[in-house]
Amino acid sequence: MSNVLGVSALYHDAAAAIMVDGRLIAAAQEERFSRRKQDRTVPWRAARACLDLAGLTMAEIDCLAYYEDPAMKLDRQMSMLATETRPQVARELAARIDPYRPFRALRESLGCDRPIRFVPHHMSHAASAFYFSGFESAAVLVLDGVGEWSTSSYGFGHVDRGIDLVEADRFPHSLGLFYSTITAYLGFDVNEGEYKTMGLAPLGKPVLADRLRHIIGWNEDGDVRLDLTYFDFLGLRRMWSPRLVELLGQPPRAGEEALTDWHADLASSAQSILESVVLQKASRVRERTGARNLCMAGGVALNCVANARLRQSGLFDDIFVQPAAGDAGGSLGAAAQVSRDLGSAPPVRRLRDVYLGPEYSTERDVIPVVRAANLPFGDFRIRPDELLDDVVRRLAAGQVVGWFQGRMEFGPRALGNRSILADPRVAGMRDRINGLVKLREAFRPFAPSVLRSHASTYFAGGEEHPFMLETVQALTDSLPAVTHADGSARVQTVDPQTNPRYAALLERFWSQEGCAVLLNTSFNQRGEPIVCTPTDALACFARSRLDAVVLGDVLVDVADVPPSLTASITARGKVSAFSDEPESGRALAVYELA
Amino acid sequence: MEETQPPSRIGVWDHRPADDRYVRSAGDLPNWGDRTDFGRRPDGRRILLLGESVARGLCYEPVITPAKLLEQALRGSASEGIEVVDLALSGARISDVREVAASARHLEPDLVVVFAGNNWKYELSEWAPTEARARDARALEGGGLQAVLRQRENALTELAVGFVEQICALFENVASVVFVLPERNLLDWHPAPLAPVLGGGAELSWCRLLDEARAFARAGDWDGVLGAATALHDLDGGLSDEGFRLRAEAHRFRGDLTEALANYRRAFDVRLWCDGIDPSWLPSAGAAGARKAVADRGAQLVDLTTLLPTYAASGIPDRSLFYDFCHLNGRGLLLAATEIAHGIAPLVGVTVTRETCAARLTPPDPRTEAGAAFCAGFVNADFAQPEETLTHFARTAAAADAEIVTAMAAYCSAPATSVPWWMRTIEVPGFPAAQRFLRGIGRTGRYVHDDALVEAFMSQLRTVGVTAPAEPAVSPERVLAGGVRTNLLDPIFAPAWRPLDWEGILPTLPGRPTGYRHYFRAHTEVSTFSFGLDAARPVQLQIVARLGSPGSGTLRVRVNGADAGDLELADEWRPLGITVGPPDVRAGRNRIEIRWCRTEIRTPPFVTTAHRLEQGLGQELSVVYGELHSVHAWVPADEASTADR
Structure with missing residues (x-):
């Protein structure tokens, strides 16, 4: 018997996950509760949600698993400090060194008084992929920016023998940091904007790849080496050095500056290099391990274009990418690894879904919130079929509908439980959704959800893609809102067994509209985490003025939302919680003050 | 005054060059006055009112505000118009007031009234910068909590002196400045007593002594109370607010109001060592610093800490003047306005007596009074004040205007959910203050104290014959x-x-x-x-x-x-x-x-x-x-x- 609480925190994407006797019960990212995007603070809200979902209390936790080894990280930080010659940077680096912080945070902030095991960062990633892959044995490849020292690792996992992991690349030489540097150069945020670089790439040509090979090289093993004279991420201010500007011949793009063909070419070049390195590494991992299956994790594993190329290469019979492959998933891996160490057999079934977060009841949670906001609503509790008909009618009429159901997804993708849905056949739908809610770059495509049974009608490949982690080619030009410039789509196949309600909606759309595909984008506005609670969903809906929102069995029409409520919610902004970090203090209620 | 470019913004009012007026920004800005606009140059004599929520008239505004009351009091005596521009901000920090003052210099005031001080102590705790925390830490190492208290008292004094000097400097050669020191509700406000960390295992003895003193008080043995309170303070070095409060009660029951007042005041003052969140009030150290600095700068002072106690029904500032820890009720607002008007009248060349103020100042109408008492129920409940206090305010509200029970009923029947205030749309027409509070607080289902408030409201609903569920009130949620x-x-x-x-x-x-x-x-x-x-x-x-x-x-x-x-x-x-x-x-x-x-x-x-x-x-x-x-x-x-x- 073991109850293990896994935690990732204090870098970015803090999260908690809970394993009971080797079974994954719950996982959630802190940002969803705190409403601060990529919240890195101690995930106490997520941890409490996981405990409650598991029906456990802190007293029943046997061990806490942390996704990083502070001692190893200290070693890297001290090494950086020792070689830093700029006094100001050295001071800042020194100020960041606090190896006791994770321990203190877990003990005091979270209140965990049970043993704490620190799992090396890449082992956490590897465990998060392998133990949920369903493979009896498989090669493991971990690629990210940086953990303690490692920036890429590979190894072999076996259900009985566990995971053997070898460090391939070591900080500062990092494929992830290379890609993040180009992302920053393109004016996107590091750790968030990499998707944009990937989305921009098909619009350009890899004509700058030769120049980029000056700054990154790799050997036959795919081990990378950065020419650090082109980078400055050690200096804590920016990712690149002036030398990179000279090399590229164009200055870095400012945040809101218009994107040009040159930017697309740069993205395409970086993407082509990333794909080459990933393929090279995977190829060598295949040779060295002899494994026919591959598991991947780490932030780079979220690059679905590279994943698709890897699958197309035929190097492996099957590939499993952990859906929360970034640092949030570290909580999952740390919990799984420690759970195994404590004697609980790891799961042997593949992770079928990531509906691992909290769930809200229509009666107890949704209706009181809607009533408190004084909004009329359609109550479909005893008429679920009519709800589907209503939503399908709206979608077919070109409406954009917020869809809030069941347990919240874990990981960066909304997979039909916290989604915004629309008809993918409508040519202007991308612009409409961008105008309403996403406010994002026009080049970025939206993703399709398709009934698994109909996937091959619309998309090439025929594989199952429950997590939107690979791109495939669209076989039809009838889905303009979800097809990228290169004809690809980041598809989600929906299985009635894992998400019956969403599948029922797709089936209804198919039966009534002859289309088994819906545009599915995450239920949030730009700069806001995906909604978690009915309150978040209602606020996002009212703020963005989507045409309607479905919350469980309840539907609210935007025509019933008074503009005053929209104004009030908009004035409040997207953050509804205050920082719990000691430095930031707590905002006081007006009447606490004079 | 030197001619410079007018600031583009003063508080929430933006400069409109076309007519040289300041116009209130659109948006939800409930902590500021509602005035839509004012000219950069005054038409007649102009007084600026700066300060915190006590200067806004929290819970009475926008109907009654100290600015409006001052205008009423002064206008009747002036041959030309006097306007009071309300630039007070609820929840203002020192830096907020300073910032408003700096930009408001350009409004060419004749007089500036600064009614502030209650929020200053947060600069030492909740808002304390790293250096202040370091100073506290050194004090703690060197002399325990008593040293922390002394350190914070000194820091507060310095803060007050600095604030007065900065404001005076800003208006030097521009306008006279009058500082108004706020008073607090000494008798009827009970913070949760906290046991100070004393070290050496003394905490349990401290708890026993406090229990002993309380037992004496319950038995009416005032000698016993004084003895136990003295022992308590011998042990903690005078850190215990409850010890001072018990002493104060002993003196009050013996009829020694001077000693009682001093001990009640000290009970609030020593809370300065607490590192948690306490309601706002101006500790004596801050008041002393401000008094000294005002005297040194030759500015004027209206000291409500000496003026208001004489008006209190009990002789100690209590809920006959306040509705919570520091915010004045309708009567308190009128009396404060009277004292301020009386104090500043000579500076604007008018004659105002307390009697003329009594005649000119319009007390809050019953509707406003009812709304304010209703709001007081929330604030008191939120800070876990006794149920008797909540019942008192529910009763006061209903007595002022029976229609306020509609607001009570609206609150009690609202779902207790996690919907934040900005999503609430409970309507209570006719009670602007109640409306503002319901919108601001709604029914957050705030813990046991919310239950107590609901019960107080329910009890009042039953009293006036409004159908209410049988005891006890529990929302289905x-x-x-x-x-x-x-x-x-x-x-x-x-x-x-x-x-x-x-x-x-x-x-x-x-x-x-x-x-x-x-x-x-x-x-x-x-x-x-x-x-x-x-x-x-x-x-x-x-x-x-x-x-x-x-x-x-x-x-x-x-x-x-x-x-x-x-x-x-x-x-x-x-x-x-x-x-x-x-x-x-x-x-x-x-x-x-x-x-x-x-x-x-x-x-x-x-x-x-x-x-x-x-x-x-x-x-x-x-x-x-x-x-x-x-x-x-x-x-x-x-x-x-x-x-x-």
Whole structure:
């Protein structure tokens, strides 16, 4: 018997996950509760949600698993400090060194008084992929920016023998940091904007790849080496050095500056290099391990274009990418690894879904919130079929509908439980959704959800893609809102067994509209985490003025939302919680003050 | 004054060059006055009012504000118009007032009135910069909590001096400046007493002495009270506010109002050592600093701390003047305006007497008074004031205008959900202050004190014959659902697994847990929780607790006054499972009382606490009696009501 609480925190994407006797019960990212995007603070809200979902209390936790080894990280930080010659940077680096912080945070902030095991960062990633892959044995490849020292690792996992992991690349030489540097150069945020670089790439040509090979090289093993004279991420201010500007011949793009063909070419070049390195590494991992299956994790594993190329290469019979492959998933891996160490057999079934977060009841949670906001609503509790008909009618009429159901997804993708849905056949739908809610770059495509049974009608490949982690080619030009410039789509196949309600909606759309595909984008506005609670969903809906929102069995029409409520919610902004970090203090209620 | 470019913005008013006026920005800006616009240059004589919520007339504004009252008082005596521009900001920090003052210089005032001071103490605790924390830490290392108190008193004095000097400097050669020192509700406001960390195991003795002093007070043995309070202060070096309050009561019952007043004042002053969140008021050290600086600068002073006590019904500033810790009620606002007008009249060349003010100033109409008393109920409930206080304000509100019960009914029938204030749309036409408060607070389901407020309102509803549910009032959303584990630390109680909303719950708990630790820390000997039932049926409780500070002790649980179980506390979390059935539980609201019976408390050495204080690691200066990670309650599924299904 073991109850293990896994935690990732204090870098970015803090999260908690809970394993009971080797079974994954719950996982959630802190940002969803705190409403601060990529919240890195101690995930106490997520941890409490996981405990409650598991029906456990802190007293029943046997061990806490942390996704990083502070001692190893200290070693890297001290090494950086020792070689830093700029006094100001050295001071800042020194100020960041606090190896006791994770321990203190877990003990005091979270209140965990049970043993704490620190799992090396890449082992956490590897465990998060392998133990949920369903493979009896498989090669493991971990690629990210940086953990303690490692920036890429590979190894072999076996259900009985566990995971053997070898460090391939070591900080500062990092494929992830290379890609993040180009992302920053393109004016996107590091750790968030990499998707944009990937989305921009098909619009350009890899004509700058030769120049980029000056700054990154790799050997036959795919081990990378950065020419650090082109980078400055050690200096804590920016990712690149002036030398990179000279090399590229164009200055870095400012945040809101218009994107040009040159930017697309740069993205395409970086993407082509990333794909080459990933393929090279995977190829060598295949040779060295002899494994026919591959598991991947780490932030780079979220690059679905590279994943698709890897699958197309035929190097492996099957590939499993952990859906929360970034640092949030570290909580999952740390919990799984420690759970195994404590004697609980790891799961042997593949992770079928990531509906691992909290769930809200229509009666107890949704209706009181809607009533408190004084909004009329359609109550479909005893008429679920009519709800589907209503939503399908709206979608077919070109409406954009917020869809809030069941347990919240874990990981960066909304997979039909916290989604915004629309008809993918409508040519202007991308612009409409961008105008309403996403406010994002026009080049970025939206993703399709398709009934698994109909996937091959619309998309090439025929594989199952429950997590939107690979791109495939669209076989039809009838889905303009979800097809990228290169004809690809980041598809989600929906299985009635894992998400019956969403599948029922797709089936209804198919039966009534002859289309088994819906545009599915995450239920949030730009700069806001995906909604978690009915309150978040209602606020996002009212703020963005989507045409309607479905919350469980309840539907609210935007025509019933008074503009005053929209104004009030908009004035409040997207953050509804205050920082719990000691430095930031707590905002006081007006009447606490004079 | 030198001719410079007018500032583009003063407070929330933007400059409109076309007509050289300042126009209020659009948007939800409830902490500022509602005035839509004012000219950069005055038409007649102009007074600027700067300050905090007490200068805004919180709960009476926008109908009654000190600015409007001042204008009324002065206008009748002036041959030409006098306008008072209300630039006060609720919740203003020192820097906010300074910033407004700097930009408002360009409004060419004849006089500036600064009515502030209550928020200054937050600059030493909640808003303290790193250096201030370091100074506190050094003081703690060197001389314990008494040294921290002295350090903060000195710092507050310096802060007040600096503030007065900066404001005076800003208006030098521009306008005269009058500072108004606010008074506080000394008699009827009871902060939760916190046990100071004393070291050397003295905390338990301190608790025993406090119990002893309270027992003497209950018995009316005032000699005993004074003796025990003296012993208490001998032990803690004069840190205990409850000790001073007990002394004050002893003196008051003996008829010595001077001593009583001094001790009540000291009871508030010593709270300056607390590192948790306390309501705002101006400690004497700040007032003293301001007085001295005003005298040194040759500015004017209206000292409400000397003027208002004479008006209090009891001789001690109380709820006949205030509706909470520092905010004035209708009568208090009129009296304060009278004193300020009387003080500033010579500076604007008019004659104002207290008698003319009494004739000119229009008291709040019953509707406004009712709305304000209604709001007072919320503030008092939120800070866990006694139920008698809540009932008093509910009664006062209904007596002023019986129609306020519509607002009470609206509040009581609103779902207790987690919807934040900005999503609430409860309408209470005709009561602007009540409307503002309902919109601002709504029914957040704020813990046990919300239940107490609902009960006070319900009681008033019944008194005036409005149909109300039978005792006790429990919103259906707060009734335990069959089979659903509900964490009672959650301020809304549902859904069961929803993580704690500490941001909402923090200010409502008597123990004032720190925001750094995300579980409940009991800084008082008793912690109270409640749950609702739709019918008397067995309930399972699971409490996870630990000592929280080294030592030993037991946790005793009572449900509706009946013993339900106990748990030997340890350094690690331990669960206590209890099943409670009728008659100990009943339909409606049920109260769980957790009593922390500590037989030993060992507090860390001051050097350790100082280090943590310096790092900003939470509330460390008051004794922790115990900690709770969760308090779950549920009705077993087979006991669930049909309603739950």
